[in-house]
Amino acid sequence: MFSYLSIYEIEIYKYILFFTVYSLAGWVIEVIYRTIEQKRFINAGFLFGTFVPVYGIVACSIIALNQFLKDENLFVQIAVYVTLPTVIEFFVGILGEVIFGLKLWDYTENRFNLMGRICLSFSIAWAILTLVMITVVHPLVYSWVGIFGEETIAISSAIIVLYFTVDAIFSTLFLMDFTRKMSNLITDYFSLTHTEIEKILSSFNRILGAFPDLNKQLNENINKVLKGRVDIFFNTINLKINGIVQGRKPAEKEYDEIVRDILENDTFLKLQNYFHHDSSILEHVKKVSYLSYRIAKFLKLDYRSATRGALLHDFFLYDWRNHSEPELAKEKLHGFAHPKIALKNAEENFRINEIEKDIIIKHMWPLTPRPPRYRESFVVTFSDKYVSSKELLLNIKRKASNGASNKRISK
Numbered sequence: 001m002f003s004y005l006s007i008y009e010i011e012i013y014k015y016i017l018f019f020t021v022y023s024l025a026g027w028v029i030e031v032i033y034r035t036i037e038q039k040r041f042i043n044a045g046f047l048f049g050t051f052v053p054v055y056g057i058v059a060c061s062i063i064a065l066n067q068f069l070k071d072e073n074l075f076v077q078i079a080v081y082v083t084l085p086t087v088i089e090f091f092v093g094i095l096g097e098v099i100f101g102l103k104l105w106d107y108t109e110n111r112f113n114l115m116g117r118i119c120l121s122f123s124i125a126w127a128i129l130t131l132v133m134i135t136v137v138h139p140l141v142y143s144w145v146g147i148f149g150e151e152t153i154a155i156s157s158a159i160i161v162l163y164f165t166v167d168a169i170f171s172t173l174f175l176m177d178f179t180r181k182m183s184n185l186i187t188d189y190f191s192l193t194h195t196e197i198e199k200i201l202s203s204f205n206r207i208l209g210a211f212p213d214l215n216k217q218l219n220e221n222i223n224k225v226l227k228g229r230v231d232i233f234f235n236t237i238n239l240k241i242n243g244i245v246q247g248r249k250p251a252e253k254e255y256d257e258i259v260r261d262i263l264e265n266d267t268f269l270k271l272q273n274y275f276h277h278d279s280s281i282l283e284h285v286k287k288v289s290y291l292s293y294r295i296a297k298f299l300k301l302d303y304r305s306a307t308r309g310a311l312l313h314d315f316f317l318y319d320w321r322n323h324s325e326p327e328l329a330k331e332k333l334h335g336f337a338h339p340k341i342a343l344k345n346a347e348e349n350f351r352i353n354e355i356e357k358d359i360i361i362k363h364m365w366p367l368t369p370r371p372p373r374y375r376e377s378f379v380v381t382f383s384d385k386y387v388s389s390k391e392l393l394l395n396i397k398r399k400a401s402n403g404a405s406n407k408r409i410s411k
Protein backbone atom coordinates (compact mmCIF):
# COMPACT_ATOMS: atom_id res chain seq x y z
CA MET A 1 0.00 0.00 0.00
CA PHE A 2 2.91 2.36 0.84
CA SER A 3 5.39 1.07 -1.69
CA TYR A 4 5.34 4.49 -3.38
CA LEU A 5 7.08 6.02 -0.35
CA SER A 6 10.52 7.29 -1.24
CA ILE A 7 13.54 6.56 0.94
CA TYR A 8 13.55 10.23 2.02
CA GLU A 9 9.95 10.07 3.15
CA ILE A 10 10.65 6.96 5.20
CA GLU A 11 13.64 8.76 6.75
CA ILE A 12 11.44 11.72 7.75
CA TYR A 13 8.88 9.38 9.33
CA LYS A 14 11.65 7.65 11.25
CA TYR A 15 12.86 11.02 12.54
CA ILE A 16 9.34 11.81 13.75
CA LEU A 17 9.42 8.57 15.74
CA PHE A 18 12.90 9.36 17.10
CA PHE A 19 11.65 12.83 18.09
CA THR A 20 8.72 11.25 19.97
CA VAL A 21 10.84 8.67 21.77
CA TYR A 22 13.46 11.21 22.94
CA SER A 23 10.87 13.85 23.87
CA LEU A 24 9.19 11.20 26.03
CA ALA A 25 12.56 10.19 27.55
CA GLY A 26 13.26 13.89 28.23
CA TRP A 27 9.88 14.22 29.95
CA VAL A 28 10.69 11.24 32.21
CA ILE A 29 14.10 12.76 33.12
CA GLU A 30 12.56 16.19 33.84
CA VAL A 31 9.68 14.72 35.89
CA ILE A 32 12.10 12.73 38.06
CA TYR A 33 14.37 15.79 38.52
CA ARG A 34 11.56 18.26 39.30
CA THR A 35 9.59 15.82 41.48
CA ILE A 36 12.65 15.12 43.66
CA GLU A 37 13.52 18.85 43.75
CA GLN A 38 10.01 19.97 44.79
CA LYS A 39 8.90 16.84 46.67
CA ARG A 40 5.59 16.66 44.75
CA PHE A 41 4.64 15.27 41.34
CA ILE A 42 5.44 17.77 38.58
CA ASN A 43 4.26 17.41 34.98
CA ALA A 44 7.40 18.85 33.39
CA GLY A 45 7.76 20.85 30.20
CA PHE A 46 5.67 23.35 28.34
CA LEU A 47 3.36 20.87 26.57
CA PHE A 48 0.31 19.32 28.25
CA GLY A 49 1.34 15.85 27.09
CA THR A 50 4.15 13.65 28.35
CA PHE A 51 6.83 15.13 26.08
CA VAL A 52 9.61 17.72 26.42
CA PRO A 53 10.35 18.61 22.77
CA VAL A 54 13.77 20.22 23.39
CA TYR A 55 15.15 16.72 24.11
CA GLY A 56 13.65 15.47 20.85
CA ILE A 57 15.14 18.42 18.92
CA VAL A 58 18.61 17.84 20.42
CA ALA A 59 18.47 14.08 19.79
CA CYS A 60 17.29 14.43 16.16
CA SER A 61 19.97 17.05 15.42
CA ILE A 62 22.66 14.76 16.84
CA ILE A 63 21.34 11.74 14.91
CA ALA A 64 21.26 13.77 11.66
CA LEU A 65 24.76 15.15 12.19
CA ASN A 66 26.06 11.73 13.09
CA GLN A 67 25.54 10.67 9.45
CA PHE A 68 28.13 13.23 8.35
CA LEU A 69 30.43 12.94 11.36
CA LYS A 70 30.76 9.20 11.77
CA ASP A 71 33.94 9.09 9.65
CA GLU A 72 35.45 12.13 11.38
CA ASN A 73 38.05 12.14 14.07
CA LEU A 74 36.62 11.01 17.46
CA PHE A 75 37.53 14.35 19.10
CA VAL A 76 35.60 16.29 16.45
CA GLN A 77 32.57 14.04 17.03
CA ILE A 78 32.74 14.46 20.82
CA ALA A 79 33.21 18.24 20.50
CA VAL A 80 30.06 18.52 18.37
CA TYR A 81 27.99 16.19 20.57
CA VAL A 82 29.02 18.11 23.65
CA THR A 83 28.42 21.65 22.34
CA LEU A 84 25.34 21.22 20.14
CA PRO A 85 22.81 20.64 22.96
CA THR A 86 24.03 23.79 24.74
CA VAL A 87 23.75 25.84 21.53
CA ILE A 88 20.19 24.55 21.03
CA GLU A 89 19.29 25.29 24.68
CA PHE A 90 20.58 28.85 24.23
CA PHE A 91 18.44 29.49 21.13
CA VAL A 92 15.33 27.80 22.55
CA GLY A 93 15.78 30.15 25.55
CA ILE A 94 15.80 33.18 23.24
CA LEU A 95 12.73 31.84 21.41
CA GLY A 96 10.78 31.55 24.70
CA GLU A 97 11.76 35.10 25.63
CA VAL A 98 10.74 36.49 22.23
CA ILE A 99 7.43 34.61 21.89
CA PHE A 100 6.18 34.70 25.49
CA GLY A 101 8.31 37.44 27.05
CA LEU A 102 9.22 34.89 29.74
CA LYS A 103 12.52 33.44 30.91
CA LEU A 104 11.34 29.86 31.26
CA TRP A 105 14.64 28.96 32.92
CA ASP A 106 17.23 31.25 34.42
CA TYR A 107 20.75 30.18 35.31
CA THR A 108 21.94 33.64 36.41
CA GLU A 109 22.63 32.31 39.90
CA ASN A 110 24.59 29.31 38.59
CA ARG A 111 28.32 29.72 38.14
CA PHE A 112 29.74 30.12 34.62
CA ASN A 113 26.47 31.02 32.92
CA LEU A 114 25.90 32.94 29.70
CA MET A 115 23.06 35.50 29.97
CA GLY A 116 21.26 33.08 32.29
CA ARG A 117 20.30 30.92 29.30
CA ILE A 118 23.03 28.29 29.58
CA CYS A 119 25.49 27.32 32.31
CA LEU A 120 28.43 24.98 32.75
CA SER A 121 26.86 22.42 35.12
CA PHE A 122 23.81 21.90 32.87
CA SER A 123 25.99 21.81 29.75
CA ILE A 124 28.01 19.00 31.34
CA ALA A 125 24.77 17.14 32.12
CA TRP A 126 23.60 17.66 28.51
CA ALA A 127 26.96 16.42 27.20
CA ILE A 128 26.80 13.22 29.30
CA LEU A 129 23.21 12.55 28.21
CA THR A 130 24.12 13.09 24.55
CA LEU A 131 27.10 10.72 24.68
CA VAL A 132 25.00 8.02 26.43
CA MET A 133 22.23 8.57 23.88
CA ILE A 134 24.41 8.27 20.78
CA THR A 135 26.55 5.33 21.97
CA VAL A 136 24.12 3.20 24.02
CA VAL A 137 20.48 4.23 23.60
CA HIS A 138 20.21 5.16 19.94
CA PRO A 139 21.42 1.85 18.45
CA LEU A 140 18.60 0.15 20.43
CA VAL A 141 15.98 2.75 19.41
CA TYR A 142 17.13 2.52 15.78
CA SER A 143 16.74 -1.24 15.62
CA TRP A 144 13.40 -1.02 17.47
CA VAL A 145 12.01 1.46 14.90
CA GLY A 146 13.34 -0.85 12.16
CA ILE A 147 11.04 -3.65 13.34
CA PHE A 148 7.98 -1.76 12.10
CA GLY A 149 6.88 -1.88 8.50
CA GLU A 150 6.73 1.25 6.35
CA GLU A 151 2.96 1.37 6.69
CA THR A 152 3.02 1.38 10.50
CA ILE A 153 5.76 4.03 10.55
CA ALA A 154 3.85 6.30 8.15
CA ILE A 155 0.49 6.01 9.96
CA SER A 156 1.94 6.47 13.44
CA SER A 157 3.98 9.47 12.25
CA ALA A 158 0.88 11.14 10.87
CA ILE A 159 -0.99 10.60 14.17
CA ILE A 160 2.01 11.91 16.14
CA VAL A 161 2.32 15.06 13.99
CA LEU A 162 -1.38 15.73 14.43
CA TYR A 163 -1.12 15.19 18.17
CA PHE A 164 1.96 17.45 18.57
CA THR A 165 0.32 20.21 16.50
CA VAL A 166 -2.84 20.21 18.65
CA ASP A 167 -0.85 20.06 21.91
CA ALA A 168 1.54 22.81 20.75
CA ILE A 169 -1.37 25.12 19.81
CA PHE A 170 -3.19 24.63 23.13
CA SER A 171 0.03 24.86 25.15
CA THR A 172 1.03 28.09 23.40
CA LEU A 173 -2.42 29.59 24.05
CA PHE A 174 -2.17 28.49 27.68
CA LEU A 175 1.27 30.09 28.10
CA MET A 176 0.04 33.31 26.50
CA ASP A 177 -2.90 33.32 28.91
CA PHE A 178 -0.43 32.69 31.75
CA THR A 179 1.66 35.71 30.66
CA ARG A 180 -1.46 37.89 30.58
CA LYS A 181 -2.72 36.67 33.97
CA MET A 182 0.75 37.07 35.44
CA SER A 183 0.95 40.71 34.38
CA ASN A 184 -2.59 41.32 35.73
CA LEU A 185 -1.62 39.69 39.00
CA ILE A 186 1.47 41.88 39.24
CA THR A 187 -0.23 45.20 38.47
CA ASP A 188 -3.33 44.51 40.59
CA TYR A 189 -1.58 42.50 43.31
CA PHE A 190 -2.33 44.88 46.16
CA SER A 191 -5.92 45.52 45.15
CA LEU A 192 -6.93 41.89 44.60
CA THR A 193 -8.69 39.88 47.29
CA HIS A 194 -7.17 36.76 48.84
CA THR A 195 -9.57 34.53 46.91
CA GLU A 196 -8.71 36.22 43.61
CA ILE A 197 -4.94 35.84 44.23
CA GLU A 198 -5.46 32.22 45.21
CA LYS A 199 -7.53 31.53 42.09
CA ILE A 200 -4.87 33.02 39.78
CA LEU A 201 -2.03 31.26 41.60
CA SER A 202 -3.74 27.88 41.47
CA SER A 203 -4.07 28.24 37.70
CA PHE A 204 -0.26 28.84 37.65
CA ASN A 205 0.43 25.74 39.72
CA ARG A 206 1.56 23.42 36.93
CA ILE A 207 3.59 25.95 34.98
CA LEU A 208 5.38 27.29 38.09
CA GLY A 209 6.21 23.70 39.04
CA ALA A 210 7.51 22.89 35.56
CA PHE A 211 9.50 26.15 35.33
CA PRO A 212 10.29 27.15 38.94
CA ASP A 213 12.53 30.03 37.78
CA LEU A 214 9.34 31.89 36.80
CA ASN A 215 8.88 32.44 40.56
CA LYS A 216 11.91 34.74 40.52
CA GLN A 217 10.35 36.89 37.79
CA LEU A 218 7.04 36.97 39.62
CA ASN A 219 8.79 37.96 42.84
CA GLU A 220 10.89 40.69 41.19
CA ASN A 221 7.86 42.20 39.47
CA ILE A 222 5.63 42.20 42.56
CA ASN A 223 8.59 43.70 44.45
CA LYS A 224 8.71 46.55 41.94
CA VAL A 225 4.99 47.22 42.38
CA LEU A 226 5.32 47.12 46.16
CA LYS A 227 8.34 49.45 46.12
CA GLY A 228 6.42 51.84 43.86
CA ARG A 229 3.51 51.83 46.31
CA VAL A 230 5.50 52.32 49.49
CA ASP A 231 8.14 54.64 48.05
CA ILE A 232 6.30 57.74 49.22
CA PHE A 233 6.47 56.75 52.84
CA PHE A 234 9.56 54.57 52.57
CA ASN A 235 11.93 57.46 53.21
CA THR A 236 10.34 58.18 56.57
CA ILE A 237 10.10 54.52 57.52
CA ASN A 238 13.66 54.00 56.34
CA LEU A 239 14.96 56.33 59.03
CA LYS A 240 13.03 54.38 61.62
CA ILE A 241 14.18 50.99 60.31
CA ASN A 242 17.78 52.21 60.29
CA GLY A 243 17.23 53.11 63.93
CA ILE A 244 15.97 49.61 64.67
CA VAL A 245 18.80 48.01 62.73
CA GLN A 246 21.23 50.08 64.82
CA GLY A 247 19.56 48.67 67.94
CA ARG A 248 17.02 51.32 68.98
CA LYS A 249 13.46 50.15 69.77
CA PRO A 250 10.40 51.40 67.89
CA ALA A 251 8.14 53.34 70.22
CA GLU A 252 4.78 52.29 68.81
CA LYS A 253 2.04 51.45 71.33
CA GLU A 254 -0.13 49.53 68.88
CA TYR A 255 2.83 47.48 67.65
CA ASP A 256 3.79 46.58 71.24
CA GLU A 257 0.24 45.52 72.00
CA ILE A 258 0.10 43.23 68.91
CA VAL A 259 3.30 41.37 69.76
CA ARG A 260 3.24 41.48 73.58
CA ASP A 261 2.23 37.83 74.26
CA ILE A 262 4.84 36.52 71.84
CA LEU A 263 7.61 38.64 73.35
CA GLU A 264 6.67 37.41 76.82
CA ASN A 265 6.89 33.74 75.87
CA ASP A 266 9.96 32.06 77.40
CA THR A 267 10.49 29.57 74.55
CA PHE A 268 10.31 32.35 71.99
CA LEU A 269 12.77 34.49 73.94
CA LYS A 270 15.36 31.73 73.58
CA LEU A 271 15.83 33.14 70.05
CA GLN A 272 18.15 35.72 71.58
CA ASN A 273 20.68 32.91 72.15
CA TYR A 274 21.16 32.19 68.45
CA PHE A 275 23.26 34.32 66.14
CA HIS A 276 21.68 35.53 62.87
CA HIS A 277 23.24 37.84 60.24
CA ASP A 278 24.58 40.54 62.60
CA SER A 279 22.98 39.94 66.00
CA SER A 280 20.45 37.36 67.22
CA ILE A 281 17.42 35.73 65.58
CA LEU A 282 15.26 37.64 68.10
CA GLU A 283 16.61 41.02 66.97
CA HIS A 284 16.20 40.01 63.31
CA VAL A 285 12.55 38.90 63.63
CA LYS A 286 11.67 42.05 65.60
CA LYS A 287 13.00 44.25 62.80
CA VAL A 288 11.19 42.23 60.09
CA SER A 289 8.01 42.30 62.13
CA TYR A 290 8.11 46.08 62.65
CA LEU A 291 8.80 46.80 58.98
CA SER A 292 5.99 44.43 57.96
CA TYR A 293 3.67 46.15 60.46
CA ARG A 294 4.35 49.57 58.95
CA ILE A 295 4.07 48.46 55.31
CA ALA A 296 0.95 46.32 55.86
CA LYS A 297 -0.73 49.15 57.77
CA PHE A 298 0.15 51.63 55.05
CA LEU A 299 -1.31 49.29 52.39
CA LYS A 300 -4.44 48.76 54.52
CA LEU A 301 -3.84 45.00 54.78
CA ASP A 302 -4.36 42.72 57.78
CA TYR A 303 -1.40 44.25 59.59
CA ARG A 304 -1.94 42.27 62.82
CA SER A 305 -1.40 38.97 61.02
CA ALA A 306 1.52 40.43 59.03
CA THR A 307 3.19 41.66 62.24
CA ARG A 308 2.71 38.42 64.19
CA GLY A 309 3.55 36.14 61.26
CA ALA A 310 6.71 38.17 60.64
CA LEU A 311 7.73 37.90 64.28
CA LEU A 312 7.34 34.10 64.13
CA HIS A 313 8.86 33.62 60.66
CA ASP A 314 12.31 32.47 61.88
CA PHE A 315 11.21 30.67 65.07
CA PHE A 316 13.91 27.99 64.93
CA LEU A 317 15.96 27.31 68.04
CA TYR A 318 19.37 26.33 66.71
CA ASP A 319 22.44 27.87 65.11
CA TRP A 320 22.07 26.85 61.46
CA ARG A 321 25.76 27.43 60.69
CA ASN A 322 27.13 25.43 63.55
CA HIS A 323 25.31 22.61 65.34
CA SER A 324 25.74 18.90 65.86
CA GLU A 325 22.07 17.83 65.82
CA PRO A 326 21.84 15.24 63.02
CA GLU A 327 18.13 15.82 62.33
CA LEU A 328 18.50 19.58 61.79
CA ALA A 329 19.36 21.13 58.46
CA LYS A 330 22.67 22.90 57.96
CA GLU A 331 23.90 25.64 55.64
CA LYS A 332 22.22 25.41 52.23
CA LEU A 333 19.48 22.96 53.26
CA HIS A 334 18.57 25.18 56.18
CA GLY A 335 17.08 27.66 53.68
CA PHE A 336 14.50 25.07 52.60
CA ALA A 337 13.95 23.37 55.95
CA HIS A 338 13.63 26.14 58.54
CA PRO A 339 10.18 27.53 57.54
CA LYS A 340 8.64 24.14 58.46
CA ILE A 341 10.53 24.05 61.77
CA ALA A 342 9.44 27.63 62.52
CA LEU A 343 5.80 26.77 61.74
CA LYS A 344 5.90 23.72 64.02
CA ASN A 345 7.32 25.80 66.91
CA ALA A 346 4.81 28.59 66.28
CA GLU A 347 1.86 26.15 66.32
CA GLU A 348 3.12 24.52 69.51
CA ASN A 349 3.44 27.82 71.35
CA PHE A 350 0.77 30.14 69.93
CA ARG A 351 -2.63 30.14 68.25
CA ILE A 352 -1.95 31.22 64.69
CA ASN A 353 -4.32 31.94 61.81
CA GLU A 354 -4.12 30.90 58.13
CA ILE A 355 -2.37 34.13 57.03
CA GLU A 356 0.28 33.78 59.75
CA LYS A 357 0.81 30.12 58.75
CA ASP A 358 1.25 31.13 55.12
CA ILE A 359 3.67 33.93 56.10
CA ILE A 360 5.90 31.53 58.05
CA ILE A 361 5.91 28.66 55.55
CA LYS A 362 6.34 30.86 52.42
CA HIS A 363 8.78 33.49 53.71
CA MET A 364 11.72 32.02 51.77
CA TRP A 365 9.91 32.34 48.41
CA PRO A 366 11.15 32.26 45.62
CA LEU A 367 13.83 29.91 47.04
CA THR A 368 11.00 27.57 48.03
CA PRO A 369 8.79 27.14 44.96
CA ARG A 370 5.25 27.81 46.25
CA PRO A 371 4.31 31.52 46.01
CA PRO A 372 2.62 33.28 48.95
CA ARG A 373 -1.18 33.00 49.01
CA TYR A 374 -1.73 36.30 50.80
CA ARG A 375 -0.53 39.85 50.19
CA GLU A 376 0.53 39.97 53.87
CA SER A 377 2.86 37.00 53.21
CA PHE A 378 4.39 38.84 50.30
CA VAL A 379 4.97 41.95 52.44
CA VAL A 380 6.85 39.75 54.95
CA THR A 381 9.01 38.04 52.28
CA PHE A 382 9.89 41.54 51.05
CA SER A 383 10.61 42.90 54.56
CA ASP A 384 12.67 39.83 55.48
CA LYS A 385 14.90 40.25 52.43
CA TYR A 386 15.15 44.00 52.95
CA VAL A 387 16.16 43.69 56.62
CA SER A 388 18.47 40.72 55.98
CA SER A 389 20.39 42.58 53.28
CA LYS A 390 20.76 45.62 55.60
CA GLU A 391 21.98 43.38 58.42
CA LEU A 392 24.46 41.55 56.23
CA LEU A 393 25.79 44.85 54.89
CA LEU A 394 26.20 46.18 58.42
CA ASN A 395 27.98 42.98 59.42
CA ILE A 396 30.40 43.26 56.48
CA LYS A 397 31.07 46.94 57.34
CA ARG A 398 31.71 46.03 60.99
CA LYS A 399 34.07 43.22 60.02
CA ALA A 400 35.88 45.51 57.58
CA SER A 401 36.32 48.27 60.18
CA ASN A 402 37.40 45.69 62.82
CA GLY A 403 39.91 44.30 60.31
CA ALA A 404 41.21 47.82 59.62
CA SER A 405 41.56 48.69 63.32
CA ASN A 406 43.25 45.30 64.02
CA LYS A 407 45.71 46.10 61.26
CA ARG A 408 46.38 49.53 62.77
CA ILE A 409 46.99 47.92 66.19
CA SER A 410 49.32 45.28 64.76
CA LYS A 411 51.25 48.00 62.96
Ligand SMILES: [Fe+2]
Binds near residue numbers: 313
Ligand atom coordinates in the same frame (compact mmCIF):
# COMPACT_ATOMS: atom_id res chain seq x y z
FE1 LIG B 1 14.08 32.71 57.40
Ligand SMILES: [Fe+2]
Binds near residue numbers: 313314384388
Ligand atom coordinates in the same frame (compact mmCIF):
# COMPACT_ATOMS: atom_id res chain seq x y z
FE1 LIG C 1 14.36 35.97 58.28
